[in-house]
Amino acid sequence: xxxxxxxxxxxxxxxxxxxxxxxxxxxxxxxxxxxxxxxxxxxxxxxxxxxxxxxxxxxxxxxxxxxxxxxxxxxxxxxxxxxxxxxxxxxxxxxxxxxxxxxx
Amino acid sequence: xxxxxxxxxxxxxxxxxxxxxxxxxxxxxxxxxxxxxxxxxxxxxxxxxxxxxxxxxxxxxxxxxxxxxxxxxxxxxxxxxxxxxxxxxxxxxxxxxxxxxxxxxxxxxxxxxxxxxxxxxxxxxxxxxxxxxxxxxxxxxxxxxxxxxxxxxxxxxxxxxxxxxxxxxxxxxxxxxxxxxxxxxxxxxxxxxxxxxxxxxxxxxxxxxxxxxxxxxxxxxxxxxxxxxxxxxxxxxxxxxxxxxxxxxxxxxxxxxxxxxxxxxxxxxxxxxxxxxxxxxxxxxxxxxxxxxxxxxxxxxxxxxxxxxxxxxxxxxxxxxxxxxxxxxxxxxxxxxxxxxxxxxxxxxxxxxxxxxxxxxxxxxxxxxxxxxxxxxxxxxxxxxxxxxxxxxxxxxxxxxxxxxxxxxxxxxxxxxxxxxxxxxxxxxxxxxxxxxxxxxxxxxxxxxxxxxxxxxxxxxxxxxxxxxxxxxxxxxxxxxxxxxxxxxxxxxxxxxxxx
Numbered sequence: 108x109x110x111x112x113x114x115x116x117x118x119x120x121x122x123x124x125x126x127x128x129x130x131x132x133x134x135x136x137x138x139x140x141x142x143x144x145x146x147x148x149x150x151x152x153x154x155x156x157x158x159x160x161x162x163x164x165x166x167x168x169x170x171x172x173x174x175x176x177x178x179x180x181x182x183x184x185x186x187x188x189x190x191x192x193x194x195x196x197x198x199x200x201x202x203x204x205x206x207x208x209x210x211x
Numbered sequence: 212x213x214x215x216x217x218x219x220x221x222x223x224x225x226x227x228x229x230x231x232x233x234x235x236x237x238x239x240x241x242x243x244x245x246x247x248x249x250x251x252x253x254x255x256x257x258x259x260x261x262x263x264x265x266x267x268x269x270x271x272x273x274x275x276x277x278x279x280x281x282x283x284x285x286x287x288x289x290x291x292x293x294x295x296x297x298x299x300x301x302x303x304x305x306x307x308x309x310x311x312x313x314x315x316x317x318x319x320x321x322x323x324x325x326x327x328x329x330x331x332x333x334x335x336x337x338x339x340x341x342x343x344x345x346x347x348x349x350x351x352x353x354x355x356x357x358x359x360x361x362x363x364x365x366x367x368x369x370x371x372x373x374x375x376x377x378x379x380x381x382x383x384x385x386x387x388x389x390x391x392x393x394x395x396x397x398x399x400x401x402x403x404x405x406x407x408x409x410x411x412x413x414x415x416x417x418x419x420x421x422x423x424x425x426x427x428x429x430x431x432x433x434x435x436x437x438x439x440x441x442x443x444x445x446x447x448x449x450x451x452x453x454x455x456x457x458x459x460x461x462x463x464x465x466x467x468x469x470x471x472x473x474x475x476x477x478x479x480x481x482x483x484x485x486x487x488x489x490x491x492x493x494x495x496x497x498x499x500x501x502x503x504x505x506x507x508x509x510x511x512x513x514x515x516x517x518x519x520x521x522x523x524x525x526x527x528x529x530x531x532x533x534x535x536x537x538x539x540x541x542x543x544x545x546x547x548x549x550x551x552x553x554x555x556x557x558x559x560x561x562x563x564x565x566x567x568x569x570x571x572x573x574x575x576x577x578x579x580x581x582x583x584x585x586x587x588x589x590x591x592x593x594x595x596x597x598x599x600x601x602x603x604x605x606x607x608x609x610x611x612x613x614x615x616x617x618x619x620x621x622x623x624x625x626x627x628x629x630x631x632x633x634x635x636x637x638x639x640x641x642x643x644x645x646x647x648x649x650x651x652x653x654x655x656x657x658x659x660x661x662x663x664x665x666x667x668x669x670x671x672x673x674x675x676x677x678x679x680x681x682x683x684x685x686x687x688x689x690x691x692x693x694x695x696x697x698x699x700x701x702x703x704x705x706x707x708x709x710x711x
Contacts, residue, residue: 111409
């Protein structure tokens, strides 16, 4: 039986990779993928916790949460890609460094 | 866990159902009967249907069951939730009425004049109604699953509304920035929720509250992550990066909606999560000897928002960017009320956020009416009081109320909010933060007055003529300005609704 902490550490590592990629990568699609990676890292921790609580008090709302997170991620992909296409049509670039009409 | 009957579920969500039906009716009408009709006609019908749907929803909210509580806090309704819902519906109606100005093509031959920003009238109004459904669900739940779903529903609609002017480089850029920051903050919020679920074994706020009484270092990580997620939604520094760009690039009415309706709902649910869910892990924000908990975290966020929002607003040249930075500053004041977390401060929070939403929507409404003339920068409004006396008078009321000048609504909001924050439990140590907030509201006066000086004192440019605005816009703005004055002179009108 793998202890729940292992899953949490893996989930935290995946989440950190996602945050790192979000900050480092310059291509919008890659940044978008890093957000998906972060959501999936959270899914892993939800499933691990759901398994843990299921053994204690037969509560597994975490598993239900995961399904909704997947649905939200899919909806977010639809809206996000639409925005990216609109941006590409007006700017002809997918590099975030060139999307800089407005600055602080 | 007990079962919920579907008939009961339908019964308690009737207001939301009415809004969805109205949204679908708007889409259907616009796509079939009015296909090929003039924009003015399509806009009129769509706005009428949207208003009818909102009014119907308001009546259903008013006539619904007095209070109910579905299992696991899925849907919770009491007197205060109902008041917030009605306020949100009023804001939607005002947004719909004000969008007339945005969707009217500018008169021929106006220098720099813009045409209507979109031809997709039906979609625009339907999305406004869907956003309203999301905020109604958001304020009436105490379950993290539904909070997350409603928040994401709202965010997705707002991303689309921000990028609605898809021919414009600014609008699409604003939507992209809003979307990327929104995505990462949603991931942080979700990670926080998963940790809270792991620690408490529940996603119901009332059950989490029981578990939160035993402190654990992991709670702090979870709370910080939740604060990051909500801090983004309410545009508090240092999670504000999207706000100035989104406000500047978005179609003006979309920006008005983002800054009013979405803000009311986000602040309400933020306060609910912290005061109902993790109340036990409050800690202390005293200058010396802060105790870990969410209060010191929020104190830092509030102080940063106050400083950054108000100081950065001083140097802005774009009116909408100025309103965005002032929104960040106002988020700081509102966080003060959440930090105090007494029953009085929650009432003060609601009073402040309602009047703030009303005035900021009004200010955006005036900007929307001016935008048809290509006015965006502060320099462009020089001598506006001679070109558009009525719009200028409305702007005067809205900006002075935002600055907190008596006898307008914003003054009483600030007064009550600071008062309750000072009266909050002394171990919270909020004195320094209240002092900072008062200091910063003086700074805020400077940049609001700078705009008003341009409008009322500066000379009219040589080739500028009078600016005409639509009747609906003028009546709506007049009513909003009058409401700002009346609520300031007699705050009791609103107080008796927000006090539980």
